[in-house]
Amino acid sequence: MLYSLEKNGTDFVVKERFIEKAASKVGILEKAIESWIAHNPKLLFPKEEVLVFAQSVKGQSMADVLALDSFGNLIVVEVKRDWSDRSTVSQLLEYAAGCKECAYEFFNQQAKQYEKWPGGELIERFRVFAERPDFAQAELCKRQRVFIVAPESDTGLKKIIDWLRSYGVPIEFIPFRLFADDAQSPRFIDIVGVTGETEMQVEDDSWAGLDIGFLIPTRLTAQELMKRCLSGT
Secondary structure: OEEEEEEEOOEEEEEEEEEEEOHHHHOOOHHHHHHHHHHOHHHOOOOOOOEEEEEOOOOOOOOOEEEEOOOOOEEEEEEOOOOOOHHHHHHHHHHHHHHHOOOHHHHHHHHHHOOOOOOOOHHHHHHHHHOOOOOOHHHOOOOEEEEEEEEOOOHHHHHHHHHHHHOOOOEEEEEEEEEEOOOOOEEEEEEOOOOHHHHHHHHOHHHHOOOOOOOOOOOOOHHHHHHHHHHOO
């Protein structure tokens, strides 16, 4: 629960109360949260700059938000306004793994379809954004960072993601909370954002080189890894 403070002379007094609410209870759609993130990427990445180039389109199979970090890594964001099951993680991993095999033109077309795209080729925009004029087009989007944005209370989803991270999969759980006033009108969103540890890991070539379908000591295939995710083993 949150309370607002109001200055009263030389002191402060407690005023309005704000209660934590599920997004579905206050009429917030997943698409709204997705747009907040796409239009305000600092919500997720307070310590780094990212270049958003795509957002989900109705009828197309894709993640909610696609972006690039300054290293050319593909950022894949999935938003869930309420609790999720294991299939959510599996489907997202499958999508991210498929991106590894996609040619540059696929991502370039995604950018050109994005309503907020200012125009031009994706690689040229990235080179200016990252101040890396010689960055190879073939290397763009070849490595993935995967994020699931979901309610903080979804502890089951967090456990699955922690399990995947223990195997070296570059995926992170980003919790959020919504607060509404007594009239049930949403007023605040609280998002932790990407940890400093994850940002440092991206700069480490030994970690950043991992594929989304990275096979751990048992040499699992990406499909087998997803099956394990579904079974929780």
